[in-house]
Amino acid sequence: MSKLLLKCAEAGLKMTDQRKVILKVLEESGDHPSVDTVCDRAKRVDPSISIATVYRTLGLLAELGLVVKHDFGGTYARFEVKEEHDHEHHHHLIDTETGQVIEFQSDELEAHIHKIAEGLGYKIIDHTFEIFGHKIKK
Amino acid sequence: MSKLLLKCAEAGLKMTDQRKVILKVLEESGDHPSVDTVCDRAKRVDPSISIATVYRTLGLLAELGLVVKHDFGGTYARFEVKEEHDHEHHHHLIDTETGQVIEFQSDELEAHIHKIAEGLGYKIIDHTFEIFGHKIKK
DNA sequence: GTATGTGCAAAGACTTTGCTTTGGA
DNA sequence: TCCAAAGCAAAGTCTTTGCACATAC
Numbered sequence: 001m002s003k004l005l006l007k008c009a010e011a012g013l014k015m016t017d018q019r020k021v022i023l024k025v026l027e028e029s030g031d032h033p034s035v036d037t038v039c040d041r042a043k044r045v046d047p048s049i050s051i052a053t054v055y056r057t058l059g060l061l062a063e064l065g066l067v068v069k070h071d072f073g074g075t076y077a078r079f080e081v082k083e084e085h086d087h088e089h090h091h092h093l094i095d096t097e098t099g100q101v102i103e104f105q106s107d108e109l110e111a112h113i114h115k116i117a118e119g120l121g122y123k124i125i126d127h128t129f130e131i132f133g134h135k136i137k138k
Numbered sequence: 139m140s141k142l143l144l145k146c147a148e149a150g151l152k153m154t155d156q157r158k159v160i161l162k163v164l165e166e167s168g169d170h171p172s173v174d175t176v177c178d179r180a181k182r183v184d185p186s187i188s189i190a191t192v193y194r195t196l197g198l199l200a201e202l203g204l205v206v207k208h209d210f211g212g213t214y215a216r217f218e219v220k221e222e223h224d225h226e227h228h229h230h231l232i233d234t235e236t237g238q239v240i241e242f243q244s245d246e247l248e249a250h251i252h253k254i255a256e257g258l259g260y261k262i263i264d265h266t267f268e269i270f271g272h273k274i275k276k
Numbered sequence: 277g278t279a280t281g282t283g284c285a286a287a288g289a290c291t292t293t294g295c296t297t298t299g300g301a
Numbered sequence: 302t303c304c305a306a307a308g309c310a311a312a313g314t315c316t317t318t319g320c321a322c323a324t325a326c
Contacts, residue, residue: 014300014305035291050308055291057306071209073266075316076290093255096263106254112247113269117231120242122271125234128211129267131251133260152280152325173316188283193316195281213291214315281324288317298307 002027004066004081011064021045022057032070032078032092032101072101072130091129140165142204142219149202159183160195170208170216170230170239210239210268229267 004023009015025033025041033041039054058079061067070078072094083089090105109129117124142161147153163171163179171179177192196217199205208216210232221227228243247267255262 016298016300016306018307048308052292052309053307059292093258093260095260102258102260104254104258106250109250109254112244112250113267116242116244116247117269117271118274120231120240121274122231122233122240122269123274124269124271126271127267127269129251129265131255131260131262131265133255133262133264136256136259136261154281154325156282186283190284190317191282197317278326279324280326282322284320286317286319288315290313290315292311292313294309294311296308298305299303300305301303 003084004061007064007066008061013060017046018042018049018053019057021049022054026061026067026079026081029080032072032080034076034078036076038079070128073132089127091131093131093133095134096132097134142199145202145204146199151198155184156180156187156191157195159187160192164199164205164217164219167218170210170218172214172216174214176217208266211270229269231269231271233272234270235272 002023004027005015005020008019008023013019021042022038024045025038029038029041035051035054035058038058039049039051042049042054058067058069062069062079066082067079068082070080070092072078072092089110090103091109093102093104094100095102113127113129114124140161142165143153143158146157146161151157159180160176162183163176167176167179173189173192173196176196177187177189180187180192196205196207200207200217204220205217206220208218208230210216210230227248228241229247231240231242232238233240251265251267252262
C-alpha cells in the first residue's frame with residue numbers, strides 16, 4: 001500500500017477512486033507537476049476526474065504536509081510529494097534555458113540557514129531556496 | 139533627481155506624471171508592496187492613476203532590472219527596488235505570525251550558493267531564498 | 277506631429293466555491 | 302444511512318490587453 005494513501009487514511013480521508021489515482025500520479029511524478037499536469041495524468045487513468053477535485057485534493061495534501069507547493073517564479077503552482085525526513089530537505093535549481101528543475105541538498109547549507117535565523121531570533125518553520133541559472137558551456 | 143527616474147530616462151521611457159509618482163512611491167517604500175499597495179500609495183498623490191498603469195510600469199521596471207518581483211508564498215506579486223550592487227544581494231525572512239518581511243544578507247551564504255551551483259555545472263543568473271518562521275519566545 | 281502612455285473596461289489565467297448528486301465507511 | 306467527496310459551472314482574484322484619448326519629446 002502506498003505511503004501517501006496510508007497517511008490519507010490515517011487522516012480520516014475517504015479513499016475514493018479519484019483520490020487513489022491522484023495519489024498514484026503524485027508518487028510516480030519525479031518532476032514538479034502543475035495542477036493541470038497532475039489532472040492530465042490522472043485523466044489518462046480516469047477521464048472523468050475533474051480539475052476541481054485535483055485542486056481540492058492537492059489542497060488537502062498540502063494542509064496535511066504530504067505535499068509541497070512551489071511556484072518557481074511562474075504564474076501557476078507546482079507540487080511535489082514531501083519527503084519524510086527533514087534532513088532530506090532539498091532545494092531547486094531551475095534551468096532558465098530548458099525549464100528543467102534540478103534538486104540539490106546540502107547539510108552545510110541547512111546548518112548555515114538555521115544559524116542565520118537563530119541570529120535573528122527566529123525559529124524556522126519552512127524555507128525555500130531557488131537558484132535560476134544555465135549550464136556552463138565548456 | 140532620483141536614481142530610478144534617471145535610469146528610466148536613460149532607457150528611453152517617457153517621464154509622465156504617473157510614472158514619476160510611481161517611481162517616488164517605490165523609492166520611498168521600505169517594505170515590499172504589492173501592486174495594489176503601490177497603486178494605493180500612488181493614488182494618494184494622484185487619484186487618477188489606474189491599476190493598469192501601475193502594472194505596466196512595474197512590468198517595465200522589472201524588465202529593466204530596476205525592480206524585483208517576489209511572491210513570498212502569497213497569491214499576488216510584491217515588489218522592491220533592486221539594489222545597485224550585487225554584493226548587496228539580500229534575502230527574506232517572512233514572519234508567519236505577523237506577515238512582516240525581514241531582510242538579511244550573508245556573504246558566506248552567497249559564497250556557498252555559488253559553490254553549489256558551480257558543482258552542478260551551472261552559472262547563477264538569480265537566486266531567491268526565503269525563510270518562513272516565527273519569533274522565538276523567551 | 278507622432279509614437280508612447282493612460283484609463284477604462286473587458287478578457288485571461290489560475291484557483292475557489294455553491295450546489296446537487298454520488299459513493300465510501 | 303449519512304456525511305464526505307465529486308462534477309459542473311459560476312464566481313473570485315490577480316493580471317493583461319484592446320481601444321480611444323491624451324501627452325512627452
